[in-house]
Amino acid sequence: MALSFTIPVSIISRLRLALLAALLSTAGLTSAQEPVRIAFMDPLSGAFASIGTSGLKQAQFAADYLFNANGGILGGRMIEIVPLDNKQSPTETQIQFRRAVSDGLRIIMQGNSSAVANTLNDTISRHNRRNPGQEILQINYSAVDPVLTEDNCSFWHFRFDAHAVMKLHVLTDFIAANPDINSVYIIGQDYSFGQVVSDTSIQLLNEKRPDIAIVGNEFHPIGQVKDFTPYVTKIVSSGADAVITGNFGADMVSLARSIIDNGLDIPIYTFYAAYDGITATLGEDARDKVHLVHNETSNPIPTEERKEFIRAFKAANPNNDVTQPRIINALSMLVQAMEQTQSTDPYDIALALEDMRFTTMSGNEVWMRGDDHQIFQSLHISVHTDEGVEFDADNSGFGLRTIHSVSAENSIVPVNNCRMRRPRR
Amino acid sequence: MLEVFIFATLNGLVTGLLLFMLASGLTLIFSMMGVLNFAHASFYMLGAYVAYSISVHLGFWTGLILAPLLVGMLGALVERYALRRVHQAGHVAELVFTFGLAFLIEEAVQFFWGPDTKNYQSPDLLDFPLFTLFGQEFSAYRGFMIAISVAIFVGLYYVLTRSRVGLIIQAAITHPHTVANLGHNVPLIFMGVFGVGTALAGLAGVIAGPVLTTFPGMALVLGSIVFVIVVIGGLGSLEGAFIASLMIGLLQSYAIASDLGVPDLLSWLGLEFARDHPLNDLWTLTLPQIAPILPFLLLVLVLIFRPTGLMGNREQ
Structure with a gap:
């Protein structure tokens, strides 16, 4: 009885999706003009599938809703988002990259895991050096390891999310302004991004509030921890007033749940503690405790245009949310670059994207810096709550409400180590 | 320090006993069929998801009873209609079959329930701190987990x-042909053991789901560690699995609780390395950092020095 409810709904929605995809692809075939094909490479199966598939739905919906429904781009060409499943593994990413190349895909959107983004960045740089005229463009909508726009910056890579250090500037300013916080515990996944969060937090807090004690700096293997309670025991006995973590996915949910289940009543400052089942799982217990730093406010939504977009998305995908508005921004800027140059060639697009200023659906102007291909946009800190939440997450009644904002100009950090090699044509 | 020690012990017990519930079924099935069931942790995940769906409509307690039964029934069916046929083709075929089954179950779970984390919560009845020690709470639900696991161990030990x-x-297990000649239905016994084994895995999933979160990767996280336990404890030994489970649970918990690491060792030796030393990652390694991979280190050591495992007696 219990199961019989879940199964049919899920099957029907999947069938509907498949049917829609089939219809769209046949529509593409019959239309006279070739579609503009963009690869979307992220985990679509396996342990990390939830974020990847949700991102894919947003990319596909944005392409259909904003462009395909309005007659396409470049004088009538449709956008086709081609899903490629890299299982969030660098090895699988190489295989999928080969597939993309042999399928003639020239633009690859990717966001999940900085390790994967770094692999893709290296692979693309090498490929582009060896195959002039056949270059590939990397549209990074979410991987936030600063190295991608610093030491390893590339002409063929554009980042549409604020990197970890920028986000930590906002977060540590916010923490420093809170006189109740005198000690902080940092815990994170043991890989490049987790290390960046830890090192930068310590450095920035030391500069801004030297009196705040760092009472813990812990790393755990990524995706290996079954139970975070032993870690939380240490947090409790350290007497910390706040926790900072860059964890994502299951590691984020488990950590937050453990903190809450152990009766620890302190704020948790995070990057990825919302949506895709996380908000619903945190629920009532995490109210006003879990904080997120992110771009594009979730509540309140500043413009009717974006509200309309979210409602339309919810109508088409009742079980998903618009979790990453930066996907929409990235796609829109990509289209603007194509329209400006009347070309789908990565080289032309890259030149047009450099120093592009673009007004998002929320009415904010964003700027893609040409020197290192890092975007600048207003950043926000939001709290997990059910008050003042017009657009909730996971249909749970809970969602994010923005309590602190920093304008795009104030989020700008200088270019430090980017020596970009610019190809000549 | 005492508080950390006490809570590390309690946490280790909870993890260890939970691991035992999985390992007991796996080791039983191994001793019967002589094959490692790679899909065992998948039945654990299935238990959590089925219990979640039941709990949404009928509450946690109904799920606690029904879900393991359903998973056990499914396990028995898998044995009766699939594994038994594959068995004729030898152990390798069985191994490959369970390996494939693990993937199949993972994809099926994502197909029916979606890739998101599920909001599976512990019951309100147990939503209070059992006791508070040094300002730290120990939740009643964790006490309940310990109680169930101990009850399962005692019950299983008594029955066996x-x-x-x-x-x-x-x-x-040791003389299947003799037992068959005495008039017992050996295939039925096999089916029963497989069913009970998977039901135990399902039960572990039901009670672990709310604490360790219910998501499609949960089988993957626990799967490898269960094999480690079964091998360390000695393939086919229930007592060995029990000891190994507690050992690994406590080992991980103590490792996380300690703040020791290579830096302490170096300062004790009076050595120091610059921060830009090429092996800086090694010099700054701490015990909590490697805690979750310690069991695998233990596995290697056990395989080198005592290949039969702690209590194993199978391969003389």
């Missing part, structure tokens, strides 16, 4: 060593 069924099972 004291009851008539247990005697037949033990005999069937």
